[in-house]
Amino acid sequence: MSIKSISLDIFFFCKEDEKMIEQVKNAKPLIHCITNKVTMNDCANALLAIGGSPIMADDEAEVEDITSICQGLLINIGTLNQATIPSMMKAGKKANALQHPVLLDPVGIGASQLRYQTTQQLLKEVHFDVIRGNISEMKVLMNIQSQSRGVDANASDSITDENLDENIIWLQQLSSKTGAIIAVSGAIDVIVDSQNAYIVRNGCQEMSMITGTGCMLSAIMSAFMVVHRQRLLEACTYVSALMGYCGELAKNKMLVEKLGVGSLRVYLMDYLSLMNDGILKEGMKIEKRC
Amino acid sequence: MSIKSISLDIFFFCKEDEKMIEQVKNAKPLIHCITNKVTMNDCANALLAIGGSPIMADDEAEVEDITSICQGLLINIGTLNQATIPSMMKAGKKANALQHPVLLDPVGIGASQLRYQTTQQLLKEVHFDVIRGNISEMKVLMNIQSQSRGVDANASDSITDENLDENIIWLQQLSSKTGAIIAVSGAIDVIVDSQNAYIVRNGCQEMSMITGTGCMLSAIMSAFMVVHRQRLLEACTYVSALMGYCGELAKNKMLVEKLGVGSLRVYLMDYLSLMNDGILKEGMKIEKRC
Amino acid sequence: MSIKSISLDIFFFCKEDEKMIEQVKNAKPLIHCITNKVTMNDCANALLAIGGSPIMADDEAEVEDITSICQGLLINIGTLNQATIPSMMKAGKKANALQHPVLLDPVGIGASQLRYQTTQQLLKEVHFDVIRGNISEMKVLMNIQSQSRGVDANASDSITDENLDENIIWLQQLSSKTGAIIAVSGAIDVIVDSQNAYIVRNGCQEMSMITGTGCMLSAIMSAFMVVHRQRLLEACTYVSALMGYCGELAKNKMLVEKLGVGSLRVYLMDYLSLMNDGILKEGMKIEKRC
Numbered sequence: 073m074s075i076k077s078i079s080l081d082i083f084f085f086c087k088e089d090e091k092m093i094e095q096v097k098n099a100k101p102l103i104h105c106i107t108n109k110v111t112m113n114d115c116a117n118a119l120l121a122i123g124g125s126p127i128m129a130d131d132e133a134e135v136e137d138i139t140s141i142c143q144g145l146l147i148n149i150g151t152l153n154q155a156t157i158p159s160m161m162k163a164g165k166k167a168n169a170l171q172h173p174v175l176l177d178p179v180g181i182g183a184s185q186l187r188y189q190t191t192q193q194l195l196k197e198v199h200f201d202v203i204r205g206n207i208s209e210m211k212v213l214m215n216i217q218s219q220s221r222g223v224d225a226n227a228s229d230s231i232t233d234e235n236l237d238e239n240i241i242w243l244q245q246l247s248s249k250t251g252a253i254i255a256v257s258g259a260i261d262v263i264v265d266s267q268n269a270y271i272v273r274n275g276c277q278e279m280s281m282i283t284g285t286g287c288m289l290s291a292i293m294s295a296f297m298v299v300h301r302q303r304l305l306e307a308c309t310y311v312s313a314l315m316g317y318c319g320e321l322a323k324n325k326m327l328v329e330k331l332g333v334g335s336l337r338v339y340l341m342d343y344l345s346l347m348n349d350g351i352l353k354e355g356m357k358i359e360k361r362c
Numbered sequence: 363m364s365i366k367s368i369s370l371d372i373f374f375f376c377k378e379d380e381k382m383i384e385q386v387k388n389a390k391p392l393i394h395c396i397t398n399k400v401t402m403n404d405c406a407n408a409l410l411a412i413g414g415s416p417i418m419a420d421d422e423a424e425v426e427d428i429t430s431i432c433q434g435l436l437i438n439i440g441t442l443n444q445a446t447i448p449s450m451m452k453a454g455k456k457a458n459a460l461q462h463p464v465l466l467d468p469v470g471i472g473a474s475q476l477r478y479q480t481t482q483q484l485l486k487e488v489h490f491d492v493i494r495g496n497i498s499e500m501k502v503l504m505n506i507q508s509q510s511r512g513v514d515a516n517a518s519d520s521i522t523d524e525n526l527d528e529n530i531i532w533l534q535q536l537s538s539k540t541g542a543i544i545a546v547s548g549a550i551d552v553i554v555d556s557q558n559a560y561i562v563r564n565g566c567q568e569m570s571m572i573t574g575t576g577c578m579l580s581a582i583m584s585a586f587m588v589v590h591r592q593r594l595l596e597a598c599t600y601v602s603a604l605m606g607y608c609g610e611l612a613k614n615k616m617l618v619e620k621l622g623v624g625s626l627r628v629y630l631m632d633y634l635s636l637m638n639d640g641i642l643k644e645g646m647k648i649e650k651r652c
Numbered sequence: 653m654s655i656k657s658i659s660l661d662i663f664f665f666c667k668e669d670e671k672m673i674e675q676v677k678n679a680k681p682l683i684h685c686i687t688n689k690v691t692m693n694d695c696a697n698a699l700l701a702i703g704g705s706p707i708m709a710d711d712e713a714e715v716e717d718i719t720s721i722c723q724g725l726l727i728n729i730g731t732l733n734q735a736t737i738p739s740m741m742k743a744g745k746k747a748n749a750l751q752h753p754v755l756l757d758p759v760g761i762g763a764s765q766l767r768y769q770t771t772q773q774l775l776k777e778v779h780f781d782v783i784r785g786n787i788s789e790m791k792v793l794m795n796i797q798s799q800s801r802g803v804d805a806n807a808s809d810s811i812t813d814e815n816l817d818e819n820i821i822w823l824q825q826l827s828s829k830t831g832a833i834i835a836v837s838g839a840i841d842v843i844v845d846s847q848n849a850y851i852v853r854n855g856c857q858e859m860s861m862i863t864g865t866g867c868m869l870s871a872i873m874s875a876f877m878v879v880h881r882q883r884l885l886e887a888c889t890y891v892s893a894l895m896g897y898c899g900e901l902a903k904n905k906m907l908v909e910k911l912g913v914g915s916l917r918v919y920l921m922d923y924l925s926l927m928n929d930g931i932l933k934e935g936m937k938i939e940k941r942c
Binding site: 627 | 760
Binding site: 108109110111113114150151152153154155180183184185186187223224280281282283284331332333334335337338 | 735
């Protein structure tokens with residue numbers, strides 16, 4: 073194998089005049105979120121924090137109206153409910169018809185038949201531009217044996233520097249199969265399309281000690297997808313670095329102040345709202361695999 | 363037009379011996395909240411913070427029981443769901459029969475036919491004492507052309523000193539038409555009945571960077587409506603100043619500590635619980651239009 | 653009556669080599685939560701904070717799958733919904749079949765017929781290892797006259813040193829009748845089985861000024877029940893002290909920093925994550941009645 077990594081600074085990663093965060097704040101994209109009940113407040117606040125605008129709506133009778141006034145759609149299957157499955161289908165098809173970018177977050181796909189079959193049906197009837205989740209969820213999607221444990225990734229599935237190259241191979245196959253960018257979050261984030269792969273080394277273990285960091289990442293990614301449609305792979309990568317770096321900063325502040333995860337959650341939201349392209353440039357750890 | 367504003371200090375605004383916040387804390391009114399899934403935790407905590415007591419219940423089979431043990435009812439149509447529409451009707455009629463004050467928050471009424479038609483049906487079958495929302499929602503209610511954008515007010519609809527008088531005219535017509543006090547939140551809050559109008563200049567732009575400030579205001583207003591039924595218009599005005607002033611204090615603390623919107627949200631709740639009639643007296647900016 | 657209290661320090665209360673919190677963190681038990689919409693985010697974060705792992709799922713079509721991959725089950729009837737009643741029954745029976753510990757939190761059982769009858773049905777069809785709630789909820793369960801007010805305990809029901817012994821008697825009868833440990837939270841916590849009784853004097857009034865402290869306690873207790881099945885009564889007692897002591901520490905920090913209930917809520921979560929057996933040993937106030 074001749075795969076190697078090239079670290080990228082922001083000047084190489086972004087086009088010279090590109091300020092991805094600033095452009096999102098200026099565009100204030102309105103995102104239709106069909107998302108789980110546990111973290112929907114976090115997702116709404118995270119979207120607002122980075123300059124987007126959320127609308128949560130999951131009733132079958134209104135999702136087409138709602139999608140029509142939005143610019144992007146997020147479908148997250150956490151706390152999946154039979155009543156909202158038709159809503160997901162309708163909203164997804166409507167978003168496809170309107171050419172809005174659509175993101176799927178297959179939360180806990182391995183945890184129940186309902187989640188697995190719903191995801192299969194969604195993938196059949198709706199085109200997703202991006203699928204974002206943890207490595208165990210991706211393995212289930214690819215029908216690779218996984219010991220997925222609830223909604224968290226299984227430790228034995230973790231992407232490490234040792235198994236990175238072999239993971240990229242099947243993740244790119246998953247991208248080819250689904251036609252979607254695959255964004256995997258974990259200690260090492262991997263974002264691939266069928267041809268290219270980026271690695272993000274931001275984030276910290278403490279982020280898994282609060283609920284919703286994955287869901288919030290999906291929500292924020294949906295906003296960036298609207299504004300950076302011509303550079304989807306780079307935008308998804310950039311957002312992964314953004315979320316991870318905010319997590320690092322929040323963790324550091326938590327430790328300095330000798331506080332716990334309640335404060336970590338607050339500081340994470342603080343840094344999401346304070347983040348800009350200049351600050352992220354200093355902290356992002358993005359590599360291109362080639 | 364001969365409309366002019368008179369600034370009021372608390373001694374003119376309240377009766378001499380009236381301590382609206384203290385009276386709410388003493389009465390601890392129990393409010394039945396049928397509200398949206400995004401901000402229901404915020405609404406419960408906001409009600410507790412100002413000394414009220416929340417009970418969230420939206421199943422058709424129990425809403426009449428729940429309303430019967432409460433003193434006031436809040437209906438908020440965010441994340442509207444077909445299953446809870448009959449619940450709203452039943453609870454509303456029961457509250458009317460029991461002569462409990464009822465508040466309607468028509469969140470995103472312009473965003474879907476489902477929300478629009480449900481609101482029309484609610485207005486037909488239930489008497490609301492107060493309708494609280496943003497200016498775009500009020501325009502939809504009044505069938506005035508609006509470019510409502512999701513659940514947020516449209517910038518072009520904003521109430522300014524220039525268009526204040528003309529806005530008050532149709533808002534008072536909306537009050538006559540519905541029989542409800544109309545409480546509009548924005549850079550300038552306007553609270554009217556068919557005859558009178560109050561203006562509140564508290565609050566700050568940053569409050570729109572966190573989800574739920576409007577929903578929380580509605581929840582708190584519902585508690586004040588129970589305790590101050592003989593002075594509903596003044597109570598709604600006072601609560602608007604209370605919420606806005608807490609937002610100002612929270613913003614200032616956020617800026618002093620160089621934090622972001624996660625902390626803004628925490629501090630807002632802090633100040634709601636720390637606020638009393640004496641502190642609000644120093645910060646409230648209420649005017650009477652006459 | 654010859655009942656008297658014996659204060660216990662941790663060496664008497666726990667077995668010599670027992671570190672209940674550390675053991676939970678090591679085991680990281682996965683808890684299936686069927687819980688209310690108001691506080692589900694708080695419950696998920698509280699479970700993560702003490703080292704457990706939550707999965708929220710309430711659709712009838714998936715609850716058996718979900719329970720099967722978990723180690724414990726929590727059923728909380730706040731915001732009870734007709735659609736999830738069959739889910740509660742199915743999950744409860746499945747958990748019983750798999751011999752997973754099951755906790756019932758009968759939130760607001762006195763507030764509606766729906767909640768009362770559902771709880772009766774649950775008690776008939778599912779075996780609960782622990783029932784946790786406030787004293788008014790327990791009185792309704794025992795068919796004792798109570799003026800339960802919404803979801804909060806009625807002041808006239810409060811357990812005091814004066815009525816402690818007589819309350820313990822009927823609470824032990826309730827334990828015999830249901831076959832469950834009864835864990836009552838309030839100014840004085842009482843945790844009984846049919847034979848034994850523990851008292852916990854931790855906690856503070858301010859905890860009732862934020863929503864979800866009871867729900868979070870139930871969620872955390874569910875995790876401890878998985879890991880300490882051989883010592884359920886002691887584990888439930890220990891968790892009550894843990895939650896109460898975290899509340900005391902959070903209150904103290906709130907007062908020192910002159911902040912309000914928004915910060916109280918954040919600090920409570922902070923201390924849940926920072927708590928360990930050594931710290932709790934210093935602060936716990938547990939007594940055995942004998």
